Amino acid sequence: MRIEACECLTAFGGTGETVRALLAGRVALTPQAVLGSAGGELVPLALLRERSFEESAPPNWLPALEALAAQVPGEGWGTARRPVVISSSNFGVGSLYAYRRTGDAAHLAYGTPHLCVDWLARQLGWGPNFTTISHACVSAHLGILHASRLLHSGMAERVLVFSFDFLSPFVAGGFHALRILNGGFPAPYAVRPNGSIGLGDGAAFAVLSKRGGDFVIRAQSVHNEMHHFTANQADGQGFSACLLPLQSAAAGMRLWLKGHGTGTLEAGRLEADALAGIFPEAGLVGWKGSLGHTLGSCGLVELAIACSSIRDGRAPGTVGGGQPSFHAGVALQPFSTREMDGVVCASNAFGGAHAAFLLSHD
Amino acid sequence: MIEQYLHAISLVEASHEDLAATRERVRDRFPRGATRRMTQLGLLVSSTLDALSPQPEDTLIYASAYGETCALEGYLESFPTPSPTLFQTSIHPSAVQQAMIGRQSPVREFLPLTGRRHLVGGALIPALISPATRVLLCAGEEKGTWLLERGIASDRSFALAIDLRREPNGALARFGVTPVPDDVPMSDLGLGAFFDGLRDRRDLELVAAPGLLVGLSWL
Numbered sequence: 001m002r003i004e005a006c007e008c009l010t011a012f013g014g015t016g017e018t019v020r021a022l023l024a025g026r027v028a029l030t031p032q033a034v035l036g037s038a039g040g041e042l043v044p045l046a047l048l049r050e051r052s053f054e055e056s057a058p059p060n061w062l063p064a065l066e067a068l069a070a071q072v073p074g075e076g077w078g079t080a081r082r083p084v085v086i087s088s089s090n091f092g093v094g095s096l097y098a099y100r101r102t103g104d105a106a107h108l109a110y111g112t113p114h115l116c117v118d119w120l121a122r123q124l125g126w127g128p129n130f131t132t133i134s135h136a137c138v139s140a141h142l143g144i145l146h147a148s149r150l151l152h153s154g155m156a157e158r159v160l161v162f163s164f165d166f167l168s169p170f171v172a173g174g175f176h177a178l179r180i181l182n183g184g185f186p187a188p189y190a191v192r193p194n195g196s197i198g199l200g201d202g203a204a205f206a207v208l209s210k211r212g213g214d215f216v217i218r219a220q221s222v223h224n225e226m227h228h229f230t231a232n233q234a235d236g237q238g239f240s241a242c243l244l245p246l247q248s249a250a251a252g253m254r255l256w257l258k259g260h261g262t263g264t265l266e267a268g269r270l271e272a273d274a275l276a277g278i279f280p281e282a283g284l285v286g287w288k289g290s291l292g293h294t295l296g297s298c299g300l301v302e303l304a305i306a307c308s309s310i311r312d313g314r315a316p317g318t319v320g321g322g323q324p325s326f327h328a329g330v331a332l333q334p335f336s337t338r339e340m341d342g343v344v345c346a347s348n349a350f351g352g353a354h355a356a357f358l359l360s361h362d
Numbered sequence: 363m364i365e366q367y368l369h370a371i372s373l374v375e376a377s378h379e380d381l382a383a384t385r386e387r388v389r390d391r392f393p394r395g396a397t398r399r400m401t402q403l404g405l406l407v408s409s410t411l412d413a414l415s416p417q418p419e420d421t422l423i424y425a426s427a428y429g430e431t432c433a434l435e436g437y438l439e440s441f442p443t444p445s446p447t448l449f450q451t452s453i454h455p456s457a458v459q460q461a462m463i464g465r466q467s468p469v470r471e472f473l474p475l476t477g478r479r480h481l482v483g484g485a486l487i488p489a490l491i492s493p494a495t496r497v498l499l500c501a502g503e504e505k506g507t508w509l510l511e512r513g514i515a516s517d518r519s520f521a522l523a524i525d526l527r528r529e530p531n532g533a534l535a536r537f538g539v540t541p542v543p544d545d546v547p548m549s550d551l552g553l554g555a556f557f558d559g560l561r562d563r564r565d566l567e568l569v570a571a572p573g574l575l576v577g578l579s580w581l
Contacts, residue, residue: 007429038442080544080572093434098510100438105512112514114427114478128548129571131484132477132530134454142473146488153364153491173441174449176424224463224472225424229450238468350450351459353472 001148004158005215008204008362009068010291011046018291019308022316023334027290029185029198033178034141035169038101044177044185044198045167046292051201053167055098057106059116061201063167064122068203069124069162077160081219085147086132087139087163089296094168109110129285133160137260138222138347139163140204140299141355145220147208153241157209165295172199186293188286189272189330195265202294202301208313215307218342218358219249225352232270232352247278247357251259253341256281256315256331258306260348261286262293263320266350272326279344281333289320299347299355306343311362313338348349364490366526366532370579371563372413374406376519378505379535380430382403383517396464401451403504404460405576406521411461414498414525421471421494424457424501425479425485425553431506433454439570457502457521479550485568489526490539490576497526501553522557535563535580542575 009012011020011028027174029044036053047053048064073360076082090109099107110116117132133142139345140163165171175181184196199236225238232238257275261268261284275284285300288294294301309315317333320324325332337343342360349355376384388409389397397405403426416422430452437448441458450456455474462469471494475485481501489497500523506515526537531541549568559566559578 015449037572040442081439083571096434096438097441100441108514114481116515127572128480130480131487132475133473134475136455149391149491149493151456155487155491155571169441170438170565173444174437177444177446177449179446222471224462224469226459226468227466228463229456229459241468241470246450248559280531349454350453351463352468359419362432 001008001151001217002213003307004207004209005069005073006206006304008301010202010298010301011200015308016066019305019316019352022287022290025319026147027201027320029292034172035350038169041176041183042170043181043183044079044292045172045199046198047167053096055107055168057095057104057110059092059095059110063266065164065203066123068205072160072205073207074158075223078121078129080129081157082165083150083156084126084130084160084162085143086130087143087296088165089134089136089139090165090171094170097168097170106280135353137295137298138349138353138355139296141347144217144357145184145222147251151208151210159208160205161208161300163297163300164203165297166201167199175199175300180264183261184288186223187320188261188269188289189262189268189325189326191326193264196275197264198288198292200292200294204297204301204304206300209334214362216360218360219246220357221245223354227309227352229350233265236270236274238352238354239271240278242356243274243278246356246358250342250344253261254339256337256340256343257282257284258302258343258345259284259286260346262288267334271324272330276327276329282329284327284329284337285315285318285331287316289318303345309336317351363538365536365538366528367530368524368537369527370412370414370525370536371534371560372523374409374521374555375510376406377429379519389400390577400460401430401457401504403430403457403502406519407457407502408461409463409505410521410523415468416462416469416498418468419470421492421497422469423489423497424455424458425481426479426502427476427553428435428503428516430456431440431504431509435507435509442482458500474531478552480548481553482551482556483549483576484536485569487570488578490537495527499524499526503553517573518554519555522560533581535578538577540575540577542569542571544573548572
């Protein structure tokens, strides 16, 4: 499966601005009231530049998505054999919070996944041939997997995978209630007394085809532990079950690893151990200590960053991380990718969901 | 030829029943105390999936337009002190996760979908092209309260699950894909109408994507 184009949007801006900021070790997260104008604890959030945390109707993230979509090459998306696979965790659900808070019925028009996506498709000029996937923080990975199946089956000649998640008090309040979004800043894979995550706005797209493009997704894997809503099996077997099928595809390759690395302690340790066990020679990075966790879009946002890093020969380190780390292979500083053959990109989600793929460059 | 055979079907309808009534009706299917924190949709989806005994190597596909409506309503009402339990329960594929976590049943591939007008076709396509030996396609909705009054929730509660395989022997029905001209409009078919069609064993044809007609024929 080949990638013809892949770009992202984060609090730093587009792909190039994001990679440059990460290489410089900059942190996009800033302390903000968890419920916006309704107050609450200051927590690390990374919003798009000049975007208000307060919901508007229509949602104030539309212009940014329109600018991102304008970079998608080709025409006729959402028509025959050019399907769009849309993935998100939150869609426009922040609008329902805004409705409850203000009573303004205008917000209701964006509050369900289908209302939000139908509206977005109209705004972006897509036809009706789209599929909508929502599996929390592995949503984008599943979008890539489904796109691959459409291409292999002959039902599509090119597929646009488009993923987005924008923050609102709805989602920030939820993670804060779970206590993993708190006053601390995330330090992915660092050994410390308390874990904490940050949240960030994110959106990205990839155009996939069987021919064309200089990046290749060589293998994909998923696994769902179904052990606990918010915890993994203590022995880490869920992480390994997802990663092991990639091992044979990566045999003989010089790899680096882009982990999920939100800044939680137990999941971070289990993930680092599993990656180190299966790919012992590879360095590990995570970028959510800077960008925040961009939720359902993270797999595609981080794919765009990985592609850009490989193309330019230099990958950002684990911004926000520190020593001691859960594993010696955690890279805190930028490093050259020129001697590498590929990268394993992994994401995780509620319910013990795991997804990963192996990316290489011709 | 892209095709799959339907080998088993499980349907549960709660119509206009509330959560307490559903819990009382299905509680014998679950371990003691297991239903206490489950949503109505979680109970219904669990009931249908249990009947098909999900296995780790199955591909599991889930479709719901509105998902966990009542948990979502409750979570929104819990502000300014948001409920962590209702937050995690309100997340889209929670109904299936309630079912599978309750069974402690890992599964390799789980594809949760949403949408409305084209959701049935959108769920059938990945089921039909899946490389798995067995695909379980489940779907459902739960009736909302104040979101329903505003027209953005389901007006009925139900769940369905079907067992799809390549093997024709012993099958109840066949799903197949045939080409149609690209300009034939995609079919509008909601989950409720799909549920009714399965319950009544009606043949079905829908344009699931431009150029692709999916047909269901009972054998």
